[in-house]
Amino acid sequence: MTEQLKPMPEDWRRALAVVAHPDDLEYGCAAAVAGWTDGGRDITYLLATRGEAGIDTLEPEECAPLREREQRASAAAVGVSRVEFLDHRDGVIEYGVPLRRDIAAAIRRHRPELVITLNHRDTWGSVAWNTPDHRAVGRATLDAAADAGNRWIFPELTEEGLEPWDGVRWVAVAGSSTPTHAVDATAGLERSVQSLLAHRTYIEVLTDEDPETYCRTFLTANAEVAAERFGGRPAIPFELFGR
Numbered sequence: 001m002t003e004q005l006k007p008m009p010e011d012w013r014r015a016l017a018v019v020a021h022p023d024d025l026e027y028g029c030a031a032a033v034a035g036w037t038d039g040g041r042d043i044t045y046l047l048a049t050r051g052e053a054g055i056d057t058l059e060p061e062e063c064a065p066l067r068e069r070e071q072r073a074s075a076a077a078v079g080v081s082r083v084e085f086l087d088h089r090d091g092v093i094e095y096g097v098p099l100r101r102d103i104a105a106a107i108r109r110h111r112p113e114l115v116i117t118l119n120h121r122d123t124w125g126s127v128a129w130n131t132p133d134h135r136a137v138g139r140a141t142l143d144a145a146a147d148a149g150n151r152w153i154f155p156e157l158t159e160e161g162l163e164p165w166d167g168v169r170w171v172a173v174a175g176s177s178t179p180t181h182a183v184d185a186t187a188g189l190e191r192s193v194q195s196l197l198a199h200r201t202y203i204e205v206l207t208d209e210d211p212e213t214y215c216r217t218f219l220t221a222n223a224e225v226a227a228e229r230f231g232g233r234p235a236i237p238f239e240l241f242g243r
């Protein structure tokens, strides 16, 4: 039997999920989010962009508000009502101090114990090249979890009234090819299908398949692969970095 994933920690109340684009969380871990909000946990989504460069046939000015609407509907499907946007430019997000500062500010504002992000590595399981936006936001999020707690790194944030928050206990990376932990996806799986399906405009351009069948097939298959390492239960895997 392959090495089993450990259950994700459950002794936390607030999480902040930080990703580059609308749909990143829905492809990655919305079933886990649904399970967590069922349990009364408070989860905020923070998106670096509005995904305005995601649809070839739509001008960015037209695309941004549409994808924002779809993202808010998508979050609502798994019990998340707070969705914020940093308005970095889609496709050309730069890893660097300004991005770290923006994410650290959000961590100070929301004071999460758990921070969630998406695969920050160069590749998806050494098979496909990752996008520069995912790499930049994932790495900056891992860094900002520490930045948020240090009053001397971004003193301007303290001047804005954002006191340091050193309470992030873990950063969980979804879509990692080296996961360590997992969450049972059974309860949240159907809502995660609806959550991904809320990105309908994007998905209709992406595939000729029936959108709902596409979403269900994709998410179910991923949860079943993880089940092999989680006692046979459909699961959402994470690579967990403790702090």
Ligand SMILES: [Zn+2]
Pocket: 020, 021, 023, 024, 134
């Ligand atoms: Zn993305």
